[in-house]
Amino acid sequence: MTTLTFPLSRIEGHAQVVIETQAGEVISTHFEAMELRGFEYWVQGAPAEQMPVIVPRICGVCSTAHHLAAVQALEDAYGVEPPPLAIKIRELMVLGQLIQNQATSMFVFTLPDRMGLSSIFEDGDSEDSEKIRGEIVGRALQVRKAGTDLISLAGGQFIHPVKAVVGGVTSGIDSKAAAKMREQLAAVLPLAVDLIDTYWNLSIGMKDRIGDWGDDSATYYIAAIGDRDHNFYSDEIRVMAPDGEICDSFSGREYRDYLTYEETDYSYAGYTTYKGETIRANSLARVNMGEKAGLSHTDHFLAKFRESFGKPAHGILLYDLARGIELAYGIERALSILEEPLDNEDTDVPYTPRDGEGYGLIEAPRGPLIHHYQIQNNLISEANFVIPTVHNVQAIENALRVVAERYIDANKVDMELEQAVGRVVRAFDPCIACATH
Amino acid sequence: MKRFAVLQLSGCSGCEVALLNAEQWIDNYDLEYMTLVMSAYEIPEVEILLISGGIRSEVDLYKLRRAVCKADQVIAVGTCAISGGVANLGDRQAVNEIFLNEADRLHLPDILPTCRPIDTEVDVDLYLPGCPPTPDLFMAVLEEKPDLKIARTVCQECGLKKERDMRPKHLLGFQQGEVLSDICLVNQGYLCIGTSTRGGCQAICTLAGNPCVGCRGPSDAFIEKDSQVWFKSIQRVFSHMTDIPGTEIDQALRSPQLSMFLFQFADYADIGQAPRPKEKVI
Numbered sequence: 001m002t003t004l005t006f007p008l009s010r011i012e013g014h015a016q017v018v019i020e021t022q023a024g025e026v027i028s029t030h031f032e033a034m035e036l037r038g039f040e041y042w043v044q045g046a047p048a049e050q051m052p053v054i055v056p057r058i059c060g061v062c063s064t065a066h067h068l069a070a071v072q073a074l075e076d077a078y079g080v081e082p083p084p085l086a087i088k089i090r091e092l093m094v095l096g097q098l099i100q101n102q103a104t105s106m107f108v109f110t111l112p113d114r115m116g117l118s119s120i121f122e123d124g125d126s127e128d129s130e131k132i133r134g135e136i137v138g139r140a141l142q143v144r145k146a147g148t149d150l151i152s153l154a155g156g157q158f159i160h161p162v163k164a165v166v167g168g169v170t171s172g173i174d175s176k177a178a179a180k181m182r183e184q185l186a187a188v189l190p191l192a193v194d195l196i197d198t199y200w201n202l203s204i205g206m207k208d209r210i211g212d213w214g215d216d217s218a219t220y221y222i223a224a225i226g227d228r229d230h231n232f233y234s235d236e237i238r239v240m241a242p243d244g245e246i247c248d249s250f251s252g253r254e255y256r257d258y259l260t261y262e263e264t265d266y267s268y269a270g271y272t273t274y275k276g277e278t279i280r281a282n283s284l285a286r287v288n289m290g291e292k293a294g295l296s297h298t299d300h301f302l303a304k305f306r307e308s309f310g311k312p313a314h315g316i317l318l319y320d321l322a323r324g325i326e327l328a329y330g331i332e333r334a335l336s337i338l339e340e341p342l343d344n345e346d347t348d349v350p351y352t353p354r355d356g357e358g359y360g361l362i363e364a365p366r367g368p369l370i371h372h373y374q375i376q377n378n379l380i381s382e383a384n385f386v387i388p389t390v391h392n393v394q395a396i397e398n399a400l401r402v403v404a405e406r407y408i409d410a411n412k413v414d415m416e417l418e419q420a421v422g423r424v425v426r427a428f429d430p431c432i433a434c435a436t437h
Numbered sequence: 438m439k440r441f442a443v444l445q446l447s448g449c450s451g452c453e454v455a456l457l458n459a460e461q462w463i464d465n466y467d468l469e470y471m472t473l474v475m476s477a478y479e480i481p482e483v484e485i486l487l488i489s490g491g492i493r494s495e496v497d498l499y500k501l502r503r504a505v506c507k508a509d510q511v512i513a514v515g516t517c518a519i520s521g522g523v524a525n526l527g528d529r530q531a532v533n534e535i536f537l538n539e540a541d542r543l544h545l546p547d548i549l550p551t552c553r554p555i556d557t558e559v560d561v562d563l564y565l566p567g568c569p570p571t572p573d574l575f576m577a578v579l580e581e582k583p584d585l586k587i588a589r590t591v592c593q594e595c596g597l598k599k600e601r602d603m604r605p606k607h608l609l610g611f612q613q614g615e616v617l618s619d620i621c622l623v624n625q626g627y628l629c630i631g632t633s634t635r636g637g638c639q640a641i642c643t644l645a646g647n648p649c650v651g652c653r654g655p656s657d658a659f660i661e662k663d664s665q666v667w668f669k670s671i672q673r674v675f676s677h678m679t680d681i682p683g684t685e686i687d688q689a690l691r692s693p694q695l696s697m698f699l700f701q702f703a704d705y706a707d708i709g710q711a712p713r714p715k716e717k718v719i
């Protein structure tokens with residue numbers, strides 16, 4: 001038996017892919033998350049009210065999602081409804097994170113695969129590629145920064161935000177600050193649209209070179225977005241069947257009846273299934289489920305996507321293109337929310353802490369995230385973090401098997417395999433710090 | 438152009454993301470290694486090595502030892518690398534025991550009994566505390582002559598108005614109820630420790646209405662002493678500015694939210710390391 005190990009880069013955290021083969025036959029493809037910090041244990045005994053400050057440290061890439069999921073879980077346990085203005089400010093945090101994340105995944109993590117570089121910070125080897133790189137990098141970082149600035153504005157700081165509190169948010173956004181943010185977002189919107197087109201074309205070039213969009217087996221998809229538009233602030237998870245029908249839905253509270261988590265002995269991440277079936281979450285799931293958003297660029301890119309790939313679309317590398325639609329969405333949706341008054345009403349409601357159980361659900365960039373707490377004597381007695389990346393682990397391993405079978409035969413291993421492994425994993429944009437927590 | 442590398446041990450990538458936002462380095466420095474943004478498998482010889490995250494597994498230890506030989510200057514960034522940071526929460530024995538039992542996996546690298554700061558293993562030339570340090574602070578360490586003015590404490594950078602006659606009788610904790618946006622959080626009864634926390638972050642938390650939890654560690658006045666001295670100074674502030682009973686403050690200071698950071702530099706995690714000299718801390 002031969003074992004091939006591929007360390008991974010340009011993803012969050014420490015992971016590797018291990019492929020076992022025998023006489024050209026692929027025996028197994030494992031996605032191995034190698035780090036573990038232990039948050040589910042650490043938080044035991046922590047005062048519940050401190051969770052929104054502690055849990056963002058699970059992951060600096062997704063800290064906004066953890067911050068908000070924690071606040072929601074506590075609100076659920078205490079029976080508090082935050083006022084509408086607080087929900088709007090929180091949605092802005094989510095959108096800032098979406099902009100930041102999709103821009104990072106597209107232009108920092110996966111663009112190098114389309115240009116044959118090891119990093120966008122490395123000089124290109126030809127004049128041509130250097131020119132494209134030069135044009136892209138500065139603008140891409142500018143778009144990304146608009147996302148982080150939006151989180152800072154709505155959340156206080158862009159890593160480990162602090163402004164969401166049980167019952168609401170600490171403050172609104174005054175009209176001057178909102179106008180300034182709008183200006184910045186309006187300025188990056190055309191840059192983003194251009195970059196999305198460039199990225200789209202480079203992706204088609206890559207697909208032509210390798211032949212297809214990768215593993216296109218039909219699977220179930222899950223996302224916690226509302227059914228009317230592409231709303232990231234929904235309180236139910238919907239399930240789409242392989243044929244594109246919405247076949248199920250459930251609340252955060254019911255997750256154990258629908259999702260099964262299993263551990264493995266080769267990874268600290270484990271995996272989840274939906275009633276025993278492989279699922280996929282993240283951008284492609286949302287784009288498959290989402291309808292028109294009523295936002296011009298978003299709808300334009302969505303229509304182009306549907307026309308080219310149908311609904312539901314299954315090709316793995318289409319995840320990357322779907323992120324482009326969401327990047328446009330993040331900017332356009334934030335622009336429209338920032339037009340409304342954001343400092344005219346109450347930002348929070350009073351509440352009384354009590355013991356019990358609480359669930360928080362948020363659609364993070366990588367899919368539905370659930371925080372589930374048990375509270376005794378105002379202390380956390382048990383915490384479960386249901387992590388988006390983990391929903392995708394089985395789908396990642398299936399997609400790895402497809403490339404492994406394609407590039408390995410009895411006589412040789414095609415050198416392209418290493419690139420292919422990287423492309424497949426990055427399409428899912430996994431986050432290892434979250435997955436293992 | 439100076440060559441630099443970023444080694445990430447067990448952390449959350451927040452430090453790396455903050456560095457990405459300090460984009461001024463892009464034109465002036467050569468990034469040679471940083472797996473978050475680059476496919477590269479060996480750290481080449483570099484002038485500056487930034488290390489984030491704590492030593493949690495055998496693999497961390499191995500990577501750390503190999504990496505430091507390649508660099509002229511080693512900089513520990515973020516509280517995880519410097520003093521354990523959020524990993525300090527796992528130091529309670531009962532919790533740690535369950536954790537270590539659960540962490541055992543047949544085919545994975547071994548997890549070490551505790552998560553340790555990097556200077557328990559290697560020499561560190563400079564410390565950049567913060568969870569994470571802000572992009573400006575990253576630029577300040579990369580440029581040797583930082584033009585960034587760093588105030589002694591967060592309190593000085595914050596500047597919210599202190600009210601002589603606003604003396605709360607009980608602690609509101611960290612976050613409960615309304616926050617007045619222009620008045621010192623201590624006057625409002627929140628457990629803010631910005632009065633003795635190292636400046637440099639521009640008071641981002643307190644200005645957003647959230648008490649400082651001390652992620653930058655103690656200011657120069659306390660940094661070379663053990664953490665009891667830091668504790669006491671915070672108690673003094675509260676007895677000076679409020680009528681909250683000392684026992685209430687004392688108990689609150691031992692909460693997990695603060696224990697993530699209150700053991701910085703000094704007698705963290707009972708390792709018995711000498712405190713770090715303040716000249717080495719940005």
Ligand code: SF4
Nearest residue numbers: 448449451515516517
């Ligand atoms: S110091 Fe904070 S931001 Fe940096 S790795 Fe540790 S938890 Fe993350």
Ligand code: SF4
Nearest residue numbers: 638642649650651652
């Ligand atoms: S205000 Fe305090 S907790 Fe917040 S970033 Fe500054 S030092 Fe850290």
